[in-house]
Amino acid sequence: xxxxxxxxxxxxxxxxxxxxxxxxxxxxxxxxxxxxxxxxxxxxxxxxxxxxxxxxxxxxxxxxxxxxxxxxxxxxxxxxxxxxxxxxxxxxxxxxxxxxxxxxxxxxxxxxxxxxxxxxxxxxxxxxxxxxxxxxxxxxxxxxxxxxxxxxxxxxxxxxxxxxxxxxxxxxxxxxxxxxxxxxxxxxxxxxxxxxxxxxxxxxxxxxxxxxxxxxxxxxxxxxxxxxxxxxxxxxxxxxxxxxxxxxxxxxxxxxxxxxxxxxxxxxxxxxxxxxxxxxxxxxxxxxxxxxxxxxxxxxxxxxxxxxxxxxxxxxxxxxxxxxxxxxxxxxxxxxxxxxxxxxxxxxxxxxxxxxxxxxxx
Numbered sequence: 001x002x003x004x005x006x007x008x009x010x011x012x013x014x015x016x017x018x019x020x021x022x023x024x025x026x027x028x029x030x031x032x033x034x035x036x037x038x039x040x041x042x043x044x045x046x047x048x049x050x051x052x053x054x055x056x057x058x059x060x061x062x063x064x065x066x067x068x069x070x071x072x073x074x075x076x077x078x079x080x081x082x083x084x085x086x087x088x089x090x091x092x093x094x095x096x097x098x099x100x101x102x103x104x105x106x107x108x109x110x111x112x113x114x115x116x117x118x119x120x121x122x123x124x125x126x127x128x129x130x131x132x133x134x135x136x137x138x139x140x141x142x143x144x145x146x147x148x149x150x151x152x153x154x155x156x157x158x159x160x161x162x163x164x165x166x167x168x169x170x171x172x173x174x175x176x177x178x179x180x181x182x183x184x185x186x187x188x189x190x191x192x193x194x195x196x197x198x199x200x201x202x203x204x205x206x207x208x209x210x211x212x213x214x215x216x217x218x219x220x221x222x223x224x225x226x227x228x229x230x231x232x233x234x235x236x237x238x239x240x241x242x243x244x245x246x247x248x249x250x251x252x253x254x255x256x257x258x259x260x261x262x263x264x265x266x267x268x269x270x271x272x273x274x275x276x277x278x279x280x281x282x283x284x285x286x287x288x289x290x291x292x293x294x295x296x297x298x299x300x301x302x303x304x305x306x307x308x309x310x311x312x313x314x315x316x317x318x319x320x321x322x323x324x325x326x327x328x329x330x331x332x333x334x335x336x337x338x339x340x341x342x343x344x345x346x347x348x349x350x351x352x353x354x355x356x357x358x359x360x361x362x
Contacts, residue, residue, distance in 0.1 A: 035058065072144045113288045148288075159192070166199055168245050245279055255283070258296050259356065
């Protein structure tokens, strides 16, 4: 999903940074195999439904915006390689494919938003031939990707206004270029600030049990030349107590109408700690992450994952056999713990409901 490129910072330095190439390449969806990071940078190319479903399910691609982009482009790739006897067969096949991909992850609303948008544009198309219908679907998917790239950069510009030189930042899980179309959501202000020459120090929670913070966030920030320190999840309180953290920024997989935000498990705890230590806690997300059909976070479905992620989290058995495990992939941070929500159209502050409605209506 990412290709390395060289880029120039505002002070003339050259850094190695990763920007997304989440696109249909040669008729196939091309992704980084994120489960292999940071030891190995390897790409996979997919064009069948079950392989794409599996890639999303087992977190080869993850992060709410990236899941949405991957599902949309994956849908286009599957339909593009399929032969149809008539144009009338294509929409039904596409709908069946979209329904299957939608079953891969239950919490990230961007997945359903992207697939629904593609299907709506396909059904509204006046295209007559199968070739034209396939191109309509591909255009929809590429539009979603391009829109996500622009939204991420805008989130970065608005979020940068919260940062200053010498600031210490904490983030949880991965909400950077690996999780989106480009720049990320929570990491985007950090990238934009760094490009402007601002000196910041980022602390990345390791994010148990799958270590997305240490494996992915620390990896991509280091590739960009940003000062990053990985810490265990249970060190966050001490690091805050020591005065090392001035601001917390996290991403989100779904935000309810009242501003309650679902993000990777452990985020809620970070928000509680930030509140106690009087540290501002911000959530960064584009409009596609908001779910106005849910009035509060208690109604957000929480994905339950396999016990092996805990029992064999480090490549060997780390817990006794025949005990119970509880492995929710996400938790919900109540809106009263959130200082603001950084979006592509500005920063929403409490009370969140009017601001969220306005965002969706712009």
